[in-house]
Amino acid sequence: xxxxTQNTQAPPTPQPSPAEQKRAARGATRPGDRIxxxxxxxxxxxxxxxxxxxxxxxxxxxxxxxxxxxGNFLTTFEWNTGTVPPVFGIxxxxxxxxxxxxxxxxxxxxxxxxxxxxxxxxxxxxxxxPIAYVIDLLAAVPSIVYGLWGALILVPHMDGLFHxxxxxxxxxxxxxxxxxxxxxMLTVGILLAIMIxxxxxxxxxxxxxxxxxxxxxxxxxxxxxxxxVIRMAVLPFGRSGVISASMLGLGRAxxxxxxxxxVLSPDFDIHASLLNxxxxxxxxxxxxxxxxxxxxxxxxxxxxxxxxxxxxxxxNGAARAIIARRKEYSGANA
Amino acid sequence: MSHATIADKRPSTLRGARLPKWSPYAIALGxxxxxxxxxxxxxxxxxxxxxxxAGLLFLLGTYVIAARVEGSRQAKDRIATSLVWVAFLLAxxxxxxxxxxxxxxxxxxxxxxxxxxxxGVVADSEPGGGIYHAILGTLEQVGxxxxxxxxxxxxxxxxxxxxxxxxxxxxxxxxxxxMTGIPSIVAGLFILSIMLMLDMQPFGFAGSMALAILMMxxxxxxxxxxLKLVPNELREASLALGVPKWRTxxxxxxxxxxxxxxxxIMLAVARITGETAPVLLLVFGNSFxxxxxxxxxxxxxxxxxxxxxxxxxxxxAAFDRAWAASLTxxxxxxxxxxxxxGIARWKAPKTGR
Numbered sequence: 001x002x003x004x005t006q007n008t009q010a011p012p013t014p015q016p017s018p019a020e021q022k023r024a025a026r027g028a029t030r031p032g033d034r035i036x037x038x039x040x041x042x043x044x045x046x047x048x049x050x051x052x053x054x055x056x057x058x059x060x061x062x063x064x065x066x067x068x069x070x071g072n073f074l075t076t077f078e079w080n081t082g083t084v085p086p087v088f089g090i091x092x093x094x095x096x097x098x099x100x101x102x103x104x105x106x107x108x109x110x111x112x113x114x115x116x117x118x119x120x121x122x123x124x125x126x127x128x129x130p131i132a133y134v135i136d137l138l139a140a141v142p143s144i145v146y147g148l149w150g151a152l153i154l155v156p157h158m159d160g161l162f163h164x165x166x167x168x169x170x171x172x173x174x175x176x177x178x179x180x181x182x183x184x185m186l187t188v189g190i191l192l193a194i195m196i197x198x199x200x201x202x203x204x205x206x207x208x209x210x211x212x213x214x215x216x217x218x219x220x221x222x223x224x225x226x227x228x229v230i231r232m233a234v235l236p237f238g239r240s241g242v243i244s245a246s247m248l249g250l251g252r253a254x255x256x257x258x259x260x261x262x263v264l265s266p267d268f269d270i271h272a273s274l275l276n277x278x279x280x281x282x283x284x285x286x287x288x289x290x291x292x293x294x295x296x297x298x299x300x301x302x303x304x305x306x307x308x309x310x311x312x313x314x315x316n317g318a319a320r321a322i323i324a325r326r327k328e329y330s331g332a333n334a
Numbered sequence: 335m336s337h338a339t340i341a342d343k344r345p346s347t348l349r350g351a352r353l354p355k356w357s358p359y360a361i362a363l364g365x366x367x368x369x370x371x372x373x374x375x376x377x378x379x380x381x382x383x384x385x386x387x388a389g390l391l392f393l394l395g396t397y398v399i400a401a402r403v404e405g406s407r408q409a410k411d412r413i414a415t416s417l418v419w420v421a422f423l424l425a426x427x428x429x430x431x432x433x434x435x436x437x438x439x440x441x442x443x444x445x446x447x448x449x450x451x452x453x454g455v456v457a458d459s460e461p462g463g464g465i466y467h468a469i470l471g472t473l474e475q476v477g478x479x480x481x482x483x484x485x486x487x488x489x490x491x492x493x494x495x496x497x498x499x500x501x502x503x504x505x506x507x508x509x510x511x512x513m514t515g516i517p518s519i520v521a522g523l524f525i526l527s528i529m530l531m532l533d534m535q536p537f538g539f540a541g542s543m544a545l546a547i548l549m550m551x552x553x554x555x556x557x558x559x560x561l562k563l564v565p566n567e568l569r570e571a572s573l574a575l576g577v578p579k580w581r582t583x584x585x586x587x588x589x590x591x592x593x594x595x596x597x598x599i600m601l602a603v604a605r606i607t608g609e610t611a612p613v614l615l616l617v618f619g620n621s622f623x624x625x626x627x628x629x630x631x632x633x634x635x636x637x638x639x640x641x642x643x644x645x646x647x648x649x650x651a652a653f654d655r656a657w658a659a660s661l662t663x664x665x666x667x668x669x670x671x672x673x674x675x676g677i678a679r680w681k682a683p684k685t686g687r
Contacts, residue, residue, distance in 0.1 A: 036580035040493035043486045044506040047554070050547060051509045054520070057527040114421030122418050138429055140601075140671050142608020144636040145660045148643055149432045152653060164383065194428045225411035248515075255517025257611040258636070262643055283519045283611065290615055295530060305523040309516070316515030 054309075062303035065296065073303070079268050079289065081297035090304050095270050096185065096279040097308070100260065101253040103189025103274070108197050109246050115197075116204035117230060132205060139198035147262035150191040151183075155263060158182035158190075162275050177275040183265035186274040188281075191259055196249035203248065207241030208234055240322050247319030251312050257283035282308040351403050358416075361399065365391035392416070433664075440661025443654045449662070453621035453633075458642065459649035465659050467623040468638035474627040475538050475617065475634055476607050479545035484599050486546075487553025494554070495561040496583055513551035521547045522612030529616070536618035538627030541634070544612035549602045556598025560591040593681020600674035604667045610636035635663045 066073050068086055076089025115135075119128045159182060166177040215233040224232060261284045265277040286301045293301060369388035393413060400409035443461075451464035490510070494503055521544045529540060564587050572582040588595070618631040619641050639659045646652030 030578050030580075032580045033578055036583070037493075037497060040489040040497060041502070043489035044493045044498070044502065046486055047490055047506060047513070047550060048509055050550075051513060054516070054524045054547075057524055058520070061527040061530065111421045111425050114418045115425055118418045118422045122415065123422075137668060137671055140604055140608075140667050141432070142610070142636055142663055142667060144608065144610045144639050145436060145664060146432065148639055148656055148660055149435060151643065153431060153435050154428070194425075194432075197425055197429075225407055227411040227414035228407065230414070251515045251517075255519065257517070257519045258640060262640070283517060286519055286523070287611060287614060298526065298530060302523050302527055305520050309520045312515050312517055312520075313512060316512065320511050 058302055058306045058309060061299045062306045065299035065303045068296070069300075077268060077270070079285070079300075081300045082294065086296065086300070088300050090282070090307055092268050092270055093280055093282045093285050093304060094307070097254055097281040097283075097311075099274070099279070100185055100188045100192060100281060101250055103186060104192035104196060104253045105246060105250055107190060107193035108200055108249060109242075111193075112197050112200035112245075112249075113204055113242055115201045116208050117234070119201075119205050120208040121226065121230060121234070132202075135198050135201055139202060143195065143256060144258045144262075146191060146195050147259040150187070150259055151262040154191060155182050155187060158187050162186075165275065173272045174274055176273045180277055181265065182275070183263055183277045184273075184275050185264070185271075185279050188260050188264050189274075191263055192253045192256060195256065195259060196252050199252065200242075200245045200249040203245035204238065204242050207238040207245070211237045240325065244319045244322045247315055247322070251316050251319070254312050254315065255283055255308060256281075257287050260284040261287040352408075353400060353403055357399070358396065358412075361395045362392055365389075365395055389420070436657060436660050436664060439654065439657035440659075442658065444658040444661055448655075448658060452623045456621075458646040458652050461651035461654075463621075463655065465635065465638055465655070465662065467620065468633040468635045468659065469662070470623065470625060471538060471617065471620075471627075471632035471634040472607060472636075474625075475542045475545060475613065475632070476603060478539055478542035478627060479549055479606060480599070480603055482542070482546040483549035483553055483602070487550045487599075487602075488557050488595060490550075491554045491557035491561060492583060492588075494558055496579075496587070510551045510554050513547070514555065516548065517611075518544075518548055518609045519611040519615070521545075522615040525612070526615050536616055536631045537629055538617055538624075538632040540616040541613045541632075542627065544616055545606040545609060548609060548612070549606050552602040552605060553599055556601065557591075557595050560594030560598065561587060563594070564590045593677055596681070597674040597678040600670050600677070604670040604674070607667055607670070608636055608663060610640055613637045614640065635659055635666075639663065 065081075069076075069088055070085040071078060071087040071089050073089050075091050076087060077091055079088045079092075080086060081088055119132050123131065162177050162182055165175040169175040170177065211234050215237065216229050219229045219233045260281050264280065264284055266280040266284060266288065267278040268280065269278060271278045282304050286305055289297065289301060366388045368391055369384050372387055373384040393416065396412050396416065397409045400412045448464040449469070450466050452467035453463040456463035490506065494506060497503075498506070524547070525540050525544045529536075534540070568586050568590060569582055572586045573579065577585070613634045614637055617634060617637065619637050620631040620633050624630050624632050639656045642652045642656040642659065
């Protein structure tokens, strides 16, 4: 590291000035070094500038739109940007985004954790590796392909499930169904669950694989069954990892555009039933309203995008915080 | 003496009684039979219901029988095992269906003509046409995005690993994390807001810029991981020979980890290739060939799939084209993934010996 110590030990005929001494102690700064440091630091700063620019530009355009909004931006159940005066609000979009993501999480997280456990603790070793590899590849399937599959294959196949839910749970109101095409929030939630399954599985599997062998062997030596090993050694160790994996999946689900835009048949209202078509999400609304929007309409869409941006920032920030905390206390985990 | 006790033929008291290996299959068959019986008896016609009843009977049967013979702890273990298997099989069905239907339906119209012709004047509801213009657009947009994002990403990672101490490095690390989570449509809206201010029409490079924003944090993260794997001894050896730091980085550190860096960049390329939302906002789509990414609307593969689906009013010909384009896109992404992983394995630093 310190090549400079050699330089300072050279016979000091003329006493160097303090500034020169200091520079020598830090190592010679050659022009190449300075240029390279400048380039790499510049790239880092460039990234920061982009982030700042995203926040500034989105906020600026959003304020242009919101200042002319005659309705309350947060509570209005309408999206009329072409009328004079314009009336629009994000209540329906916020509701739809949150509900579809919650459905996705409720379905995906338990199944993903079970698959991760299957791969690490249940599957025959010869099977586990290839399956994990395939799941890795599935995480790379573009969302538009999931959207196409969802709209053309999944939607017609939902009828049986919807009938059943309506027959037995229709009285709750949440699962009542009026025999239409299954382009509803529940279908969207299920499709999102399928989409985020690979990523949650992958991260959880990584965490479960890092469980110290000692913990598991200790549990086995005490006579624990395989399930007890998982409950006492694997799950407690992996809990924070699973939580952060789920948050990453949630971030994906919140911002997913194309899969929702292809499957959902939207309207601008909040429906109690998850089975009837209707509702909307931030990203879906932007994609489907963008085509015919005027410049002002685009500003309004940017305003709704800003809200989505803030929500995903909060979710991802929480996930990172959980990961960081975990790193701290498992630092010496060999 | 001790041998005598071991030779004793009494069943070991340390291990309780166990069910024979074939018992799960027997219970499964039994519960399916009973469920079909109940279904016929009660006049249920839905296969889902009979399946649900069979599943519940299986869980119940396993628990009761195992609890009688092996004890309740073993019974719980068996329940957990079957639930984990069920979850796995449940997840395989949709994912397998996705791959299967894309391949089967995509292969129908996927031929050389399809790959080498544009849509041109073919109406969305008619058969014919192809995806040449979309492939061209995707390659140009993704290529330009990579040209921006790869150098910036790699240099940022070098800064973070080789130089970065203090507040600036911390801020960059934090915001790279934040950037990873930006929804693709928000990146599109950001570029859109700039275009609105400058009063610009959609063009290919605008999409590239949004894609570059999505790609940069991924490249930074993967490159960082790879650079951290380079042993410090290599750096110290080079510095001790009097090599300047920048040449040490370029000639020692980066070449050592080049395999991993390439892999990371290719995986990032694979990820942005499938992004639709920013392209929809910024590049707009075009059924003619436009080879100039700096002027005029272009098409791209994911956007083509969406527009064939959305603008065709349920025409079968358009759906066939959408599936074929999906198959092309998946094939492209998968090949990138496989090659990237191949490079990672091939270039991996030799260990052992």
